[in-house]
Every structure is written in structure tokens, then in C-alpha cells.
Amino acid sequence: MSGEKILVIDDDANILEVIRMRLKAWGYYVTIAKDGLEAKAALSNNAFNLAIVDLRLSEENGIELMEEIIRCHPHLPLLF
Numbered sequence: 001m002s003g004e005k006i007l008v009i010d011d012d013a014n015i016l017e018v019i020r021m022r023l024k025a026w027g028y029y030v031t032i033a034k035d036g037l038e039a040k041a042a043l044s045n046n047a048f049n050l051a052i053v054d055l056r057l058s059e060e061n062g063i064e065l066m067e068e069i070i071r072c073h074p075h076l077p078l079l080f
Contacts (some may be wrong), residue, residue, distance in 0.1 A: 006031070035059055043076075
């Protein structure tokens, strides 16, 4: 599994950093996004093997973001 690309979406910078460090230590390539706008930009420019999404984002609903990701990237596995 190592070497795969993971997108992590969370509005808490500390959580993003901890998850990023742990996943990188396990050999994954990690892109972080602090909100839906950054996540959508990352998804439009990269192919990911997994997206980890916080359901409670400060500026938007994580469920709505999840639905949009599923519409645009139906084969991307999501973890909440």
C-alpha cells in the first residue's frame, strides 16, 4: 500500500499535521486541505487512492462535500 496518494481534509491544522506525519511515516504521499475549496482544487489536479474527510468542517458541511466528491470522483474511496 505504501506510495499511494491520500487526501486529508480537516479544518483543524493540528489534526491535519498529526495525520500527515503518521501517514508519511507509513510511506504514503499525503496532500492536506483545510476546507472544501482546497480539497476540490487538489482533486482537480491530482489522482488519489483515498480521501479522509472530516464531517464537521467550520465553513461547510462535510456531508455535502462528501456528496460532491462522490459525484465527481465516484470510484474514490472515502473515510470519515
